[in-house]
Structure formats: C-alpha cells, structure tokens
Amino acid sequence: MAMPVNVPHVGENLEAAMKSQIVPDQEFLLQGSVLDTSLGVVIDRLRGLCDNADILPETFHDHEVVFVLKDFSAMSTPGPASQGVMLRVRRAMDYPDLPYQLRYVGYPELGNYPALLRNCLDIPVSNNVCEFLTELGAKLDHEFIAKGFIMKKGRIKVTVFKMYKMGIGMAKDNLEQMTMSHMVELSVLTTKTDMSVAEDLRALADQLKPLVQLERIDYRRLGP
Amino acid sequence: MGVTVLQIFPDSSRSGCLETEKLHKRIMHLDAVQCGMFTVDCDTCYTVTQTGNNRKLHIVHNSETPTTTYAILDTGTKQITLSADYLFDLLLPRLDFMYQSKKNLKIESKGAKYEIGDFVVKIGTVTMSGHYKAILVEVEYLPCHTPALCWSLMREFMQSFMGSCVKPTLPSYLQNRLHDIHTPQDTVQQYVEKFNEIREGTTFAGTQTTGSGS
Numbered sequence: 001m002a003m004p005v006n007v008p009h010v011g012e013n014l015e016a017a018m019k020s021q022i023v024p025d026q027e028f029l030l031q032g033s034v035l036d037t038s039l040g041v042v043i044d045r046l047r048g049l050c051d052n053a054d055i056l057p058e059t060f061h062d063h064e065v066v067f068v069l070k071d072f073s074a075m076s077t078p079g080p081a082s083q084g085v086m087l088r089v090r091r092a093m094d095y096p097d098l099p100y101q102l103r104y105v106g107y108p109e110l111g112n113y114p115a116l117l118r119n120c121l122d123i124p125v126s127n128n129v130c131e132f133l134t135e136l137g138a139k140l141d142h143e144f145i146a147k148g149f150i151m152k153k154g155r156i157k158v159t160v161f162k163m164y165k166m167g168i169g170m171a172k173d174n175l176e177q178m179t180m181s182h183m184v185e186l187s188v189l190t191t192k193t194d195m196s197v198a199e200d201l202r203a204l205a206d207q208l209k210p211l212v213q214l215e216r217i218d219y220r221r222l223g224p
Numbered sequence: 225m226g227v228t229v230l231q232i233f234p235d236s237s238r239s240g241c242l243e244t245e246k247l248h249k250r251i252m253h254l255d256a257v258q259c260g261m262f263t264v265d266c267d268t269c270y271t272v273t274q275t276g277n278n279r280k281l282h283i284v285h286n287s288e289t290p291t292t293t294y295a296i297l298d299t300g301t302k303q304i305t306l307s308a309d310y311l312f313d314l315l316l317p318r319l320d321f322m323y324q325s326k327k328n329l330k331i332e333s334k335g336a337k338y339e340i341g342d343f344v345v346k347i348g349t350v351t352m353s354g355h356y357k358a359i360l361v362e363v364e365y366l367p368c369h370t371p372a373l374c375w376s377l378m379r380e381f382m383q384s385f386m387g388s389c390v391k392p393t394l395p396s397y398l399q400n401r402l403h404d405i406h407t408p409q410d411t412v413q414q415y416v417e418k419f420n421e422i423r424e425g426t427t428f429a430g431t432q433t434t435g436s437g438s
Contacts, residue, residue: 014313025314071273071322085318102308104315121315126307135297135304137271137279137322 021192027105027120028113028198030186030205030214034160039182042211043149043160049207050151050158057149060161061094064146065130069138087138089129093145099124108218113195114202116216120189145175148182156201159185184212226342226366227374227406229398230414231382232421233347233359234389240349240356244335247347247361250385256338262346263287264412265332266419269316269323281323282419283316284412294412305409328353331419333360342366343381350422358422361386362411372402 017023034042047053070084088103106119134140148161162182164175186205188197205214235243269281282296293312297304306312316323333348346362363382368374375394382390394402397414404410 014310018314023311023314025311069319069322073273102312102315104318106318121311123311123315124309125312128304129306132295132297132304132306135279135299135302136281137273137277 024189024191025119025121026190026192026195027118028115028188028190028201029118029216030115030201031217032184032208032212032214033179033181034184034212035181036162038211039160042182042184042208045208045211046151046158046160049204050153052151057151059094060092060146060148060150060159062090062146063093063143063166065089065143066141067130067133067138068141069133069136071137072139086141087133089125089133091127100127100129101125102129108216113216114198115186115205116218117198122189144178147175153204154200155190155197156186156188156204158204159183159187161185184208184214186214225369225406225408226344226364227368227371227378227398228362228364228411228414229371229375229378229382229395230411230418231361231363231386231390231395232418233361233386235359238356240359243359244347244349247359247385248336251338251340251345251347254340254385256340256345258336259339260337261287261335262337262348263332263334264348264415265330266416267325267330269319269325271322272324273322282416283313283325284416285310286408286412286415288411289408292408294409296413296416303413305413307409329423331357331423333415333419350419352423360415360418364411369405370403371398371406 014023043057047057050057065088067087067089068084069087086105088105090101090103092098102123102125104119104121104123109117109119111117143166145164145166146161147164148159151158151160160182163178165178186201188201190197208214233243233247237243264284264286267283269283271277271279278300280298282294282298284294284296286292286294291310293308293310295306295308295312297306316325329352331350331352333350335346335348338345338347342365344362344364344366346364348360348362349356350358350360361382363378365374365378365381371394375398379390379392393399395414397410397417401410
C-alpha cells in the first residue's frame with residue numbers, strides 16, 4: 001500500500017514563505033489630489049501612461065468600513081493594547097458577488113524610500129466579516145464610499161477616486177461628496193526581497209507632474 | 225461538496241494504530257479505494273483582556289480547502305465562522321495584545337482518505353501536541369446537500385464499518401441544521417466541536433453507548 005508520507009500543511013507553507021520573505025505584505029504608496037475641474041486632463045494623461053490605453057479605464061464603486069480593535073475596557077496605558085489595530089473592510093458595491101476584503105495597514109516604515117512603505121495585508125473573506133469583527137471586540141470607527149477609476153501599469157495600481165459620506169437613506173446615485181477633489185493613488189504590493197519596484201512608482205509619479213503632485217504622506221504627522 | 229458527518233470511533237485500548245488498521249481492513253472489504261491523505265488542524269486563541277468576557281478564537285485549516293483559513297469565534301452564546309484567505313494567519317500575530325494562542329492546545333486529525341462510490345471516508349488519528357488522543361472518522365456523501373435527505377443512508381453506511389458506535393439519531397450539530405445546505409464551514413465546525421470534546425478528555429469511554437447497531 002503506497003501512501004504519501006506527508007500532506008502539505010497550510011501553516012508550514014506559510015512559514016516557509018515567511019522565512020524566504022516572499023509574502024507580498026509590503027506596500028509602496030504615493031498619494032495626491034486633483035480638483036474635479038481638472039479630472040479629465042489627469043485621466044487622459046494617465047490613460048496615455050498606463051497599460052491598455054485603447055480601452056476606457058475600469059470603474060469601481062467601493063464601500064469601506066473601518067473598525068478599531070482594542071481593549072475598550074482597559075485603562076489607557078501606553079502600548080498596542082490601548083492604541084488598538086485598525087481593520088478595514090471593503091466591498092465592491094457594483095459587484096456584490098465578489099468576496100469582501102479585510103485589510104490591515106501598518107505604520108509607515110522609517111527610512112529613505114522613494115515612496116511610503118508600509119506593512120499591508122489584503123485578505124479576501126466571507127461576507128459575515130463585519131459581524132465577526134464586532135463580536136471579536138472591534139468597534140466601528142468610520143465608513144465611506146469611494147468611487148472612481150482604476151488603471152494599471154505593470155504591477156503598479158493607479159486609482160483616481162472621490163470619497164463620499166455615508167448616511168441613512170442615501171441612494172446609490174445620490175451621494176454626498178466630502179470634497180471638491182479626487183484622490184490620486186499609486187500603489188504596488190511587493191515582498192521584502194523585491195524593493196526595486198519603488199523606483200518605477202516614483203518614475204510614474206514624476207511623469208504626472210505638474211498635473212498632480214504625488215507625495216509620501218505620513219498620517220501621523222497630520223495632527224488633528 | 226456533499227453532507228459530512230463526523231464520528232469519534234471509540235478506542236478503549238488507546239492503541240491508536242491498531243484500531244485505525246482495523247477500520248482500514250473493514251473499509252477495504254467494502255471495495256474502498258485509498259486516494260491520498262488529509263489533515264485538519266486547529267489552534268485556539270484566548271482573550272487576554274482584563275474584562276470577564278472570555279472569547280475563544282479557533283483557527284482551523286483543512287487540507288481539502290488548502291488556501292482557506294477558518295476563523296471560528298466562540299463567544300459562549302454564539303459561534304461565528306469566518307472563511308478567509310490563508311493570509312489571515314499573518315494577521316493573528318498583530319492581534320496578540322487581545323488574542324493569544326496556547327501552543328500546547330494545538331490539535332490535529334491526520335490520516336488516510338478513501339473513496340467508496342458516492343462516499344468519501346477519512347480516518348484520522350487525533351493528536352494534541354504530539355500525543356495520541358482519539359480516532360475521528362469523517363464520512364461525506366457527495367450527491368446530497370441537506371442532512372435531512374440523506375442521514376438514514378449515511379447512518380446505514382457508517383454502521384456497516386464502524387458498528388454500534390454510530391447512534392441512530394443525528395449528531396446534535398446537524399440536528400439543528402437538518403434542512404440547511406451543507407457547506408465546508410459546517411465540516412470544520414463539527415471538527416471544532418469534536419476537538420473540544422477531545423481536549424476536555426471525555427471521549428475514550430464515553431462514546432461507547434448502545435445503539436441500534438448493525
């Protein structure tokens with residue numbers, strides 16, 4: 001009776017991937033914004049720079065809910081327990097059958113990188129994730145709707161979107177906008193061993209000047 | 225994916241491999257075909273917060289669904305099962321200020337998988353941190369999706385090689401989901417239920433009850 005001795009184990013595979021640092025958990029990010037009046041010009045420029053210039057850019061319409069997981073009953077002592085962890089749940093409103101995305105975003109890394117570098121985990125999950133997080137002890141922090149265009153250039157993801165407020169009784173086509181401008185984001189997900197792609201990100205950002213000024217934005221420096 | 229029933233096979237001698245060998249022989253007499261191995265493992269995290277609200281988070285992997293992690297949250301009053309990509313495992317260390325796993329409670333069922341017509345049988349040896357604990361038999365009936373419609377057939381089949389340890393009544397987990405469509409989450413939830421019983425150590429003698437055996 002010939003039997004394979006071992007069954008590959010999910011945990012083992014993941015551990016091996018962690019050891020050889022091939023888990024795509026690092027994100028390079030550059031952000032900027034553009035006034036609604038100049039949106040058309042930016043989109044045209046991006047279509048020229050990105051892949052598939054011959055077709056119209058894909059649109060997206062996402063709903064993002066941000067939870068904070070921390071020990072709410074604990075005394076406010078310094079440390080991760082009082083600061084908590086932010087967990088973001090995103091769902092595509094225009095494609096309700098797609099899985100929800102659970103996203104963990106770490107603090108920006110210190111160092112002189114061409115773009116903002118942070119730890120990032122994107123986990124597709126089942127649609128009961130909000131209930132799961134609430135029972136886990138997390139509380140809803142804020143939510144918003146992001147609507148816009150998505151393009152790509154090689155491995156780089158380019159999104160141009162507008163953020164809208166969430167409210168009771170808000171219809172899909174009657175949203176309240178937060179600002180008079182669109183966000184422009186360039187991001188790429190990579191591994192610890194492959195940092196060269198950050199240069200490509202910077203190069204693309206330079207080609208968008210002076211239409212959009214894309215920068216490393218460290219939110220911790222933006223005080224309330 | 226059909227309907228899955230999980231059964232602890234009593235092993236009063238605690239010999240482990242002797243009993244699995246016995247099951248192997250019996251099932252081969254039924255013209256089963258061995259088709260590889262399987263493993264289901266479960267890690268449990270406990271809350272470390274100061275409040276009395278104790279929640280358990282079971283992290284389960286099943287080799288049948290190799291890129292999925294099942295996170296089963298047990299609040300004491302209800303259970304919520306989240307199916308996630310296995311990158312979810314990398315999120316857990318970041319939650320360790322609230323949920324910490326106890327390594328010596330890691331439990332797994334591992335063994336051979338057989339096919340007999342429309343049935344898939346998995347005979348697993350359960351070990352907790354390397355120590356043999358029990359034998360778990362998983363039986364899946366592929367053509368049906370609701371337990372109510374196929375339980376009697378499954379019971380008859382299970383009794384044909386496991387004997388009287390298979391009770392005539394449906395396991396309590398399925399009793400409450402008699403007419404629901406069976407999903408992979410239901411399979412792992414049954415594993416968690418049995419793993420908990422095994423951890424509490426009430427299984428070796430406790431399951432040898434009389435039933436309307438074969």
